Amino acid sequence: MEESDATDLFIIGGGINGCGIARDAAGRGLSVTLAEMNDLASATSSASTKLFHGGLRYLEYFEFRLVREALIERETLLRAMPHISWPMRFVLPYHPSMRFESETPTSKLLTTVMPWMKGRRPAWLIRLGLFMYDHLGGRKILPGTTSLSLPGTPEGAPIDDRFETAYEYSDCWVQDSRLVVLNARDAEARGATILTRTKVLSAAREDGVWRVETRDTETGETAVHRARMLVNAGGPWVGEIIKDTVHLNVNEGVRLVRGSHIVTRKLYDHDKCYFFQGTDGRIIFAIPYEQDFTLIGTTDAEHHDPDSPPVCTPEERDYLIAFANRYFKREITKDDVVWTYSGVRPLYDDGATSATAATRDYTLKVEGAGGAPVLNVFGGKITTYRRLAEGAMARIGEHISGVTDPWTAGAPLPGGDFPADGVERQIFDLQKACPFLSDRWARRLVRTYGTEAVQALGSPRIVDDLGPDFGATLCGAEVDWLMDKEFARTAEDVLWRRTKLGLHLSEPQVAALEDYMAARRRSESRAAG
């Protein structure tokens, strides 16, 4: 194959950063191939706390640029995907005796100027932080901070009586794994080739281009691709790819920090989140989750091997339970935990002393020796994925001609082409088109597919058009859509990444779904062969 036959970009990794770059690049007219060794978002990008947030606690570390960029981005993203992202209010209970970790820059400053506080935070300082949070980032849609007197309020009801005051501020929720798949779909619609279950085995420079060898992990077949530029968006594997797959002689690396979450049955009855501050300088969130549950997380633990699947250890689970129990009136025990999940943050290794303090910012490094360049992506947050992709395109444009202007701000993701406050209208319209849908079912579909909800059900006329019923409102027509349009191959893809219906289905229901999908895969491969 000649260089002229090579694609512009070959992207390793189908997490949010790989898919975000693929979408941006395809929309700017580049030819793109992306390979993901498992399912899209099968690693870190489905295991986050699922917040588009500025990162209130990073103000403690004086990370103003990161916080500002992320705050501005929250509303840009919310507008582009009002189906899978929505505003959330966060209640931060405050007590004057609360002590904070002594190593943050804020703590060090306070120790110098107000030594008598001995690690405590005056209320005015918390208010100042929230004032900055309100004003650093061009907030237009989201409401600002308010103070709350907790006694007698729904927000105060589940919280220990010693907390009388709280502050309430805004951030946004996002369904992280859907964010990834919608970016991949949009990239594909703009001409990119998205290969899932395709592992990159090696990449080497040959005749001024990259020769990339891949293996289909379902069939075992190998293939060779050529590309002018390589993007390493391998997340936790970025360092392994540098060393073992591409054999680059660069010193950058990532620090792997595991974060775990626990999910309990709903712990309280309102739709706001809690922001709890611990004595160890850490914070955790308690968030209403999937209508019937509460999500609590996260931890920070060093993780040494990307190939060792992250799991929530009993110690991490007990840490989260003990942390939450310092705030909730009703004691949580391990028997309340119905599910846990865990992910690995690939943080740029900046030599920070603790996992909590390591920067959440991203770093893009191009290595260009030998003609064909490679862009290595380190760190990042889901909140900044679109900005990261724009930054990546700026670097790519230094090496590949014809890269057009940025376009993704304001461009809706599939299904997101309606106003940020238009979800109720979408639900109304969907129920009008499909009167057999219950409120809960219609809400789930709009929150998953937005304006594409009717199509995702196969445009049914009557309920019998939906095909088999797998339970918890999952039907055959929806599974077909997920397999045909959203790269789903297994029940796990459907139940834990395209949706979170795994929280609701029984084992026999999961087995029935597996059988259905396996039969469909068999008939697909017969048709292809």
Ligand SMILES: Cc1cc2nc3c(=O)[nH]c(=O)nc-3n(C[C@H](O)[C@H](O)[C@H](O)COP(=O)(O)OP(=O)(O)OC[C@H]3O[C@@H](n4cnc5c(N)ncnc54)[C@H](O)[C@@H]3O)c2cc1C
């Ligand atoms: C516990 C936790 C909570 C978080 N909470 C938030 C939050 O609330 N808000 C926020 O903004 N950010 C949050 N983050 C950060 C965010 O989730 C990550 O920064 C982001 O998901 C990283 O995406 P990525 O694409 O770089 O990595 P990944 O999602 O891990 O994707 C990398 C992909 O590369 C693939 N890959 C690796 N090697 C190969 C190969 N050889 N061939 C083919 N494919 C390969 C992997 O299979 C993987 O799917 C959180 C992170 C964690 C761990």
